[in-house]
Amino acid sequence: MSAQNSPRTTLPSKSTSPDAGSPREPRRRLALLRATDVYAVLGAAAASLSITALLFTRLLPFSGGLGFTLVAYGLFLGLYALLVSFDEDGPAVRDRVAAVLAQSLGLLMLAALAFVVVYTLWEGRKALPHLNFYTQDMASAGPLDPLAAGGILHAITGTLEQIGIALVVTVPTGLLCAVFLNEVPGRFARFVRTIVEAMTALPSIVAGLFIYATAILTLGLDRSGLAAALALSVMMLPIIIRAADVVIRLVPGPLREAAYALGTSRWRTVWHVVLPTARSGLTTSVILGTARGIGETSPVLLTAGFTAVTNTDPLSGPQISLPLATFEFIKSPEPTMIARGFGTAAVLMALVLLLFVAARVIGGRGPGRLTRRQEHRRVLASRRDAARFAVRAEEQLDSGSRASAPTRSAS
Numbered sequence: 501m502s503a504q505n506s507p508r509t510t511l512p513s514k515s516t517s518p519d520a521g522s523p524r525e526p527r528r529r530l531a532l533l534r535a536t537d538v539y540a541v542l543g544a545a546a547a548s549l550s551i552t553a554l555l556f557t558r559l560l561p562f563s564g565g566l567g568f569t570l571v572a573y574g575l576f577l578g579l580y581a582l583l584v585s586f587d588e589d590g591p592a593v594r595d596r597v598a599a600v601l602a603q604s605l606g607l608l609m610l611a612a613l614a615f616v617v618v619y620t621l622w623e624g625r626k627a628l629p630h631l632n633f634y635t636q637d638m639a640s641a642g643p644l645d646p647l648a649a650g651g652i653l654h655a656i657t658g659t660l661e662q663i664g665i666a667l668v669v670t671v672p673t674g675l676l677c678a679v680f681l682n683e684v685p686g687r688f689a690r691f692v693r694t695i696v697e698a699m700t701a702l703p704s705i706v707a708g709l710f711i712y713a714t715a716i717l718t719l720g721l722d723r724s725g726l727a728a729a730l731a732l733s734v735m736m737l738p739i740i741i742r743a744a745d746v747v748i749r750l751v752p753g754p755l756r757e758a759a760y761a762l763g764t765s766r767w768r769t770v771w772h773v774v775l776p777t778a779r780s781g782l783t784t785s786v787i788l789g790t791a792r793g794i795g796e797t798s799p800v801l802l803t804a805g806f807t808a809v810t811n812t813d814p815l816s817g818p819q820i821s822l823p824l825a826t827f828e829f830i831k832s833p834e835p836t837m838i839a840r841g842f843g844t845a846a847v848l849m850a851l852v853l854l855l856f857v858a859a860r861v862i863g864g865r866g867p868g869r870l871t872r873r874q875e876h877r878r879v880l881a882s883r884r885d886a887a888r889f890a891v892r893a894e895e896q897l898d899s900g901s902r903a904s905a906p907t908r909s910a911s
Contacts, residue, residue, distance in 0.1 A: 540583040541600070548575035577601065620845050627843030634847075638808040643834040652844050654810040655825035658725055661814045662804070662821055663794055665729035666736055671786055674740030678785075679770055681741075682748045693745070699738035707734040708799035716803065723805035725814030728821065731799030740789035747781030748774060780862050787859040791852050797823035822848040 552572040556563065577597060584596045626647055627633050633651040641650025677696070681689050711731040715721045751774050759769040775782070805818025806828060820828075822844055829841030 544580035624842030678744035708802035725819035728804035736789040743785030791855040
C-alpha cells in the first residue's frame with residue numbers, strides 16, 4: 501500500500517551532493533577573452549611569419565606576396581592548433597581553430613572592402629574638393645584641361661533619370677508579382693518563382709544584350725536613357741520580386757485569418773492588412789533593387805551611348821550615367837581624367853552606401869512594427885476616436901431623453 505502511494509520520481513535536494521565539503525569549481529565565462537587566447541594568437545602569428553620568411557628567403561624557390569600570405573596563413577592555423585592543444589582537448593581545439601578561421605576570413609573581407617573604399621577616395625581626392633566637379637559637365641572641358649574645369653553633372657542627371665524610369669517600371673510590377681506568388685499558390689506560381697530565382701543570377705551583360713536586340717535593333721529605338729532604364733529594369737526586377745516575396749511570407753498568418761473572419765475578401769485583406777504590415781520590408785526590397793541597378797555598367801554601356809553634355813531628355817539622344825562615366829574616364833591615359841574617374845567612382849560609392857544604410861535602417865523593424873512617429877500618430881488617432889465616440893454617446897443620451905419626455909407628459 502505504501503509502495504503504491506509513494507511518488508514515482510524523486511528530485512534530489514540541494515543539500516545532498518557527493519562532495520559537499522569540496523570547493524566549487526569556478527564557472528567558466530565563454531564571452532570573455534582570456535589572456536591565453538591572446539597569447540596563442542600572437543605566438544602563432546609571430547612564429548608563422550618568422551618561419552615563412554625563413555622558408556622564402558633561404559629554402560624555397562618561391563617569391564611574391566600572395567605565396568607568402570598563403571604559406572604564412574597555413575602555418576598560423578597549424579601552430580595555433582598546436583598551442584591550443586596544450587590547454588584544451590580535441591573538440592575544444594577544433595572549435596577554437598574553426599572560430600579563428602571564421603574570424604580571420606571576416607577580417608579579410610572587411611580589409612578588402614576598406615582597401616577598395618580608401619583607395620578610391622585617395623585616388624579621387626584631387627577631383628572631389630572642386631565644386632565644379634558636381635555642377636558642370638564635360639561639354640567645355642577636355643582630357644588636358646585641369647580639374648578646375650568640367651564635372652559629372654551630366655552623369656548625375658542621367659543616373660537619376662534612368663533609375664527613376666526603372667523604378668516606375670519595376671516597383672508596381674515587382675510588388676504585384678510578389679503578391680501573386682504568395683496569395684495565388686499553384687504550379688504556375690512555383691514556375692514563376694523558379695524563373696525569378698534564376699534571373700537573380702542573370703549576368704548584367706545579358707540584360708543589356710536583350711534590350712539592345714529587342715528595343716534598339718528590332719524596334720528601332722535609339723540609344724538613349726529610356727533604353728538604359730529598360731535594361732536596368734531587367735536587372736532590378738528579380739531582386740525586388742525575390743525580396744518582396746520573402747517579406748510578404750513573413751506576415752503572420754493570424755492577421756490574414758482575422759481579416760477573413762471579419763468577412764473581407766482576399767484582395768481587400770492584401771491591400772489593408774498584408775501590404776501595410778510588410779511596408780518596411782517592401783521599402784527595403786525596393787531600395788536594394790535600386791542599389792543593384794544604380795551601379796550597373798554593362799547594360800548602360802550597350803544601350804545608353806556616350807555624351808559629354810547634359811541630356812535631360814531620356815527619350816532622344818545618348819545619356820551617360822555614373823558607372824559609364826567612370827569607365828570612360830578611367831580609360832584615358834591623362835592623370836586628370838583618371839582623377840575624375842576615381843572621383844566619379846567615389847560619388848557612386850557614396851550613393852550606393854546611402855541606399856544600403858537606408859535599407860538597413862528601414863528594414864531593421866519586423867513586419868507590423870511601427871516607428872515612434874507612427875506610434876505617436878496612432879495614439880493621437882485613438883484619442884480623437886475616443887473623443888468622437890464620447891460626443892456621439894452624449895448626443896444619443898440627449899436624444900433619448902428628449903424622446904422620452906413627451907411620453908411621460910402624455911401619460
